[in-house]
Amino acid sequence: MAKIKPAKNSSKKDVIITKAATLFRTRGFNATSMREIAAAVGVEAPSLYNHIGSKSELLQAVCFKVADEFTTQLTAAENNKQDTLAKIETVIRFHIKMMLDEFDEVYVANRDWKHLPEPFLNNFLQQRRSYEKRLAALIEEGIKKKELKNINPYVAVLTMLSAVRGLELWQRHKKNISIQTLEDDMVNHLLNGMKK
Amino acid sequence: MAKIKPAKNSSKKDVIITKAATLFRTRGFNATSMREIAAAVGVEAPSLYNHIGSKSELLQAVCFKVADEFTTQLTAAENNKQDTLAKIETVIRFHIKMMLDEFDEVYVANRDWKHLPEPFLNNFLQQRRSYEKRLAALIEEGIKKKELKNINPYVAVLTMLSAVRGLELWQRHKKNISIQTLEDDMVNHLLNGMKK
DNA sequence: ATCAAAAACTAATAAGCGTTAGTTTTGTAT
DNA sequence: ATACAAAACTAACGCTTATTAGTTTTTGAT
Incomplete structure (x- = not known):
């Protein structure tokens, strides 16, 4: 009889991906060896290949998991029955949440996507x-509805996405700022910068 | 007689560092081989060692050049006889300028500093x-003088530095936005977010 | 207890890495 | 022209890498 995947909602493959994500984040994709990942999992390197196909597959798993979550959530925000400003706030807060809850994965997807092999690289960039x-369309809508200042939408997108990504830096100051302060101050800083 | 370094203000070592910076930026430090750098310079890999000591020395050169420029300029801004808000604007505009003028170097310093060997890694982080x-002290000063809103100074620093760093993303939209629009919209977005 | 599948192990491979050694070419000052 | 140093070259080293092959151990259902 075929064995059924462990009832637990995390297979060994998932464990490997998670450990890999942490190592990729701290040391970088190229600087992380399969032997290191294996050690983190508690196994010898070749054993990993009973569960995964290649090192690059691990990077793909991390990058596309993150990309899919963001895409899904943006769709939800777009379909919200709120004014545009509230939609944008929802998106920003989701980015902050992701940065805190899935730090390793988001960090790696942001920095190491360049090492995806084709056709995944193209796929990823297209999604992005x-x-x-x-x-940007959301922001443009806000401008048309006079909820937002007349700024270039792409500059606003760029400023927003990057500022949130900067939570990477924040990890160093963790102890001194509460998450709520961080989230609210950042959202306000970003929204006040474009509010009319 | 000892030969004097070429009168030109760019030695061969400088050429190597510049080419390396470009490759580091596009492919990442670890993914860039000495053979690739050599090819970009138009030479075989071992020949590089007539001019430089090691691959890591190239990374050091890039990272500390950038760090020193930022430090120098911050000192200048601090000593300006302007109000605090203007000082901060000066700093933001310098960051944007650096991002445009020395893109490769700044990008590499931002992303690949992790691969600096000790004691350079510690040195770099301390400087940062x-x-x-x-x-942050500058922003705190602005708050005390009631030029700025009462936000957490570190959050503001984090938001500013990251947003500017996001010009990395902008490279893709180069054609559609003028540099002036970009700079002004971003500065306004950031400053209006904290102005009282 | 048995047996098959899953997953671990050891050993090894081919390729690529940064770097060194040793030699030849190039450039310049006399 | 000669001589010397700078900088190029080829060849090769020692090491690490991801991955494969082949074998043994573990696991779980009957």
């Missing part, structure tokens, strides 16, 4: 461009 | 922490 376009 | 502290 589409995300930025939809976010 | 000090920079962030001084910038």
